[in-house]
Structures are given as C-alpha cells and as structure tokens.
Amino acid sequence: MTVDNLINWFPFGAEWPVLTFVTAVIICALPVFLFIAVYALVAIYAELKVSSFMQDKVGPMGQGVGLHAWKFGILQPVADALKLILKEDIIPDLADKKLFVMAPFIVFVGAFISFAALPFGQNIIIADMNIGIFYILAVGSLSVIGIILAGWSSNNKWSLYGGMRSAAQIISYEIPAGLSIISIVMLTGTLSMQGIIEFQSGTIWGVLPNWIIFNNPFSFIAFFIFFISGVAECNRTPFDIPEAESELVAGAFTEYSGMRYAFFFLSEYAEMFVISAIAVTAFLGGWNSPISGFMNSSGWGVFWFMLKSLSLIFLMIWFRWTLPRLRVDQLMSICWKVFLPFSLVNIFGVGIWSLLVG
C-alpha cells in the first residue's frame, strides 16, 4: 500500500494533483494513527503488567462491579486514556502560550512521520523511498525540538532543565546510532528499507537466518549499540534523565496535563515502536521468517515484523524495570567514551570484513 500506488490509482490524478496527493496521504495516515493508538494501549497494559510481575505484584486486576477495568484489568489503559482526555487542560499564566500549545504535537509528529518508511510487510509500506533509513534518522530527531520547546515555553525551572538535558542526550545518542546504521548501509549497499530487508533473506550455512546481526561480529555489536542508543533517544528509564521523577518532577512535561500530556505519552510509545522497527529492519531481518521458508509469505511477513518489534519493545520494558537511572555525567561518558569509539571501530571492521569475506 504505497502512496505512489494510491496516487496512480486515483482516476482524477492528472487534473487535481494536489488534491490527489493530500487524499492519498490522509488515507495512509489514518490507519497509522489508529495503529499507534491501539498499539499504545496494548503497550501501556504490557508495561503495567510486566512491571508489576517483575516486582512480584499482580498489576491491574479490576475485580469491581460493572465494567471496572474488566478481567485482569484489560480495560485499565482505556480508563487511563479516558481520564487523560477528560482532564482540564491547564496552560500556565506565564507560559509562552503558542509554543506551549504547539510542543506536544511537534513531538508527536516527529514520531508519527517516521512510520511512513517502516516496512510492515513485503508490500505494506507507505513510501518505499530509496533513502528510507536516512529519512527515519533525520526525521526521528525532530522530536527533540518539541521537547526543548515544551521545556522552554513552560517557564518552569524543572521543565527547562529537562528540555536541556533531553537535547544534550538525544543529540549525543544520535551519533552512535547513526554510525551503527552506517555500518549496515556499508554491508547492504542500500539506504532503502526494503532493500536492507531483501539483503537479509536466506540463511548462513543453512542454519542461521541470514540476518545482519549474525552476519559478522561487528554488526552484532552494532545492534546493541544502536538499540541502547535508541532506548536513550526514547527517554526510557535507564536513560530517562530528561523526565527524572525524583529530580525534575516530570522534566519537560511538568506543566502539561490532560490531552497534551497524553500526546507526549503517545509519542514516547510511538517512538519506542519506531526504534524497535528500525532495529528489526536493519539487524533482525525485518519481515523475513526466522526459519527459512517457514511461513514466509507476504501475509506472515506482517506477523514476523510485529512479533520481532514487540519483543524488542518488551526488552525495553524489561530494561526499564531492571536498571536504575544513570547520572547525567555517566550518561554522557557512556555515549562519548564507549559507544562512539566502538561504533567507529565497527565501521572500520565492517569495511575490512566486506573487503575480505563479502
């Protein structure tokens, strides 16, 4: 379901090109938005349950009368979402109102437009660009502008600190993430998401799936560097100093409430999915089946892609409820002293490897 197909299919494309383009984009964007909303509910439920299981609790159970979160608290995220929607929308008196109102949507857009280049299946990709992965990396760092705007316009010391920290963190971690993607691009010789996935079909020695993570030792390390940097870009817990509850209340989101806060929440989960999807595409074979030739049709491709992405999201949740928050200086030193040299060595190593082996 590419945008181009839709545009070609419309009968009046030649007469009203702009209208055709806008209609095609909206037709593609609506399902993605619905998908994000539904997926966020599932992810929030998983987060609640996994967190409490890891702490020997049972999580939301909802054993009340009527439709009180239903069985096993399945409706708990729905209730949370309804509560956030119904809450009063407070804008502080001294806030910069225009920026304050705009910020959550900029953050959400940053996560939302990355979905345009995610290959959900063999044919299910909104826009199969020849620079797909570059586009996602470029667009993914848009959300940092929103967070800085939120921190600045709230006119609150905690928000400002949170925004500044988030800027420092996200921009730093873009570098190792980008460098590990470069090593993949060197290996596959393409920037297109579908091209990277097609490179990974087949097997190594007939046993292992021919995924890039198993291709050579350097890309194995690159996966972990990319994934951990991705967790840092999502502001998830081992790296959540921008919204550290115990230091900054809620960081850049301190002054937000109701629907606007819900959008920050939604974009955090959407960003988690984007990071996992890139990791799956670039390292774990995308929609390729783990066993070659087993359930490898285009329909099952969606299943494998979602399964892999959701397991990586589970890994992120697992990280969150295991590891304590890093200090600011530790965070920066991990990025600049460990990830950066390692990813540079990776690029060198992949170059040598593809010269000698590939």
Place this chain on the structure above:
Amino acid sequence: MYKYFNNIFVAISSILKGMSITWRHMINIRKGNVTLQYPEERWPRPERDIGFDLDSYNVIRSRLQVDIDDCIGCLKCERVCPVQCIKIVTTKAETKGEDLPDIGHTGITSNGTKKALIVSRFDIDMSECCYCNLCVYPCPEECIYMTGGPNSHKHPIDYEFSQYDRNDLIYKFAKDVDDEKISKYVSKKIK
C-alpha cells in the same frame, strides 16, 4: 586501558545478572506473588490473646446482627438509635404466636414470647451506624447484638464488611417476602 575494558565487562555482566533476576521474578509470578486481592482473599486473622477469654468482653464494636426469628418488632432499638440508622416496619398479625411458614414467620421466640407483629422490614444502614451499642441494651429478646466477642457463638466476628457499592452496606434482615403475601395474615381490624 585495562580499567576501561574491565568497566565495560562489569557493566555488561551486572546488567545481565540484574535482568536475569527480574526475568525469574516475572516467570515465577504465580508462586512469588505477594499481592492479596483484598475483598476476595484475606490474610488469616491472628489469634488474639490479651489475657482473658473472648466471652468476658463487655462490648465489642463490630457489625450489628439481628436474629430476625426472635425479633418481636417492639421498635425499641429503632427509637434509641442516636443516628436513626435502623428502620423497622411491622404489621399486626391475625393470630398471636402462630407460625406462618408461607412468609417465614415464626410465632414464638426462643425466649418463649408469643409474637404479635410481623416484621416486614428490618434494615440497618451500617454506613451510618456509630457503633455506640445503645440498641443492644433495650432489646427484650436479645436478638440484636454486635457480632463476635461475647456473641461469637451466635455469629462469627465481622469487622470489615467491605463492599463495592454503598447500598450494599444497608443490611436487610427481614425475610424477603412481597407485601401481598403478608397482607393475607394481617389482622382484620387493620384491614
């Protein structure tokens, strides 16, 4: 240089160790769960021993309980209640001291008193009750009492009575019979 790589090794190994611990806890949630789903499951009540028997308590302030078969409908408890949380409705029976199995009415109380009234409503709103115990003293048949303590042989102690709905705190002790059935046995004079 050694310190740098050693640091990385320690970090990775300790992260793996920590994550294996949380994984183990998540897998063993059925065994290791510490949460009690309160109204459905409760901890066992510990044995209480402060040096004398339960029977020698003078007053225990728990839930009010009524043995409706012994109630003669004298309204003394309703009148004495300082917060008006007891509501009783009675009608005069046709014959004094006669069993009416149709509406679950017993004619004679356990003290031997012949009942002249049919109690068609006996509600106690436990959300309003102030646990003053004043309704217990005037009762001629000793049919209203606080559960547990000296009355443990009549009714086991009930001190939580947690409910999801506030209306469920209104305890209805009278036999649940519709008015038409009762009206058959109501005294002719009233009719």
